[in-house]
Amino acid sequence: MATSLTATVGPSVTMLVEGRYVSQAEPRGVTAALARRGVRVRTVVAEDAVADVADPTTILGRDAGPHPVVCPRGRSLALLATLRALEAQGVHVIHRAATIDTVVDKVGMSARLTEAGVPTPRTWLGHPSRLSRRPDLAYPLLLKPVRGDNSRGIAVVDDAAQLRGLQWPEQVALAQPFHRGDAHDLKVYVAGPHVWAVRRRSPIHPDGTPTGATEPGVQVPVTAAARALAERCRAVFGLTLFGIDCVTDSSGDLLVVDVNEFPNYRGISGDVDEMLAEVVLGVLPAEVQQAGAEPFEAELVGLPEQVPA
């Protein structure tokens, strides 16, 4: 990989990415937008990198210059640990590891939402066999892994007998009343000052089975209620780039079921990538945000430095 050893004068951005996201719409879109602006931008796959925790340039590259920004995309152990090391060195980050942690653990997330008065389903934590003994649970009940994502491992049961018989591969499950709503999610996406909303078919069918839905959904106007939820989640979690998944309860009101750091912003028309680039550079003081006039040839993936043999 060609790495210029001439230090960058303007901002430089390191996309610190969990491997499974490398070829997704994000981080690719924002990376290309930054490069078009002449920002020196590099993608580092956290699981493939070797970091000297005392030397941020082992991740950022020696040409990162005096104004490096790290934009994490993912939540793997490698990514979060690397991010913590970079934070400790005073590098500007879009999200801190501790901030990402608050939404990766869905129980902690739900507790924070409840505590802040954000509408969210009543949430229980326990192994299904223990939960099934409680007489006060509302069925149908939806169970999800505490650290789930992409609808992994979600199950819906109709009564205590089904709950008792449910094979659950983890220590505990997060359990919530299953709000069937209209079988659609309202996905609210936020990037700094920008807020968008997309109505997308739920990955869970009203009968509790996976829908396998892959379509991006339909962009819809951001209602005052959706905007208010997004702003409250921003305040609760301190995220800059995030999405919230909302379902509707039986009265038609929105409930927040999930908060995700740096999503793919799927289903939004307009130049989201340019807006993301602006938000990423916006963590720097205004006087150092200006990049060179020439587009940068975005370095894709890999170790920023040669590993000594």
Ligand SMILES: Nc1ncnc2c1ncn2[C@@H]1O[C@H](COP(=O)(O)OP(=O)(O)O)[C@@H](O)[C@H]1O
């Ligand atoms: N309590 C709930 N009631 C109804 N649907 C839910 C509930 N919780 C989750 N879902 C549905 O399941 C989908 C996946 O759940 P979510 O909490 O977003 O986890 P993840 O996306 O991390 O797997 C949501 O987008 C929503 O459609």
Ligand SMILES: [Mg+2]
């Ligand atoms: Mg979700």
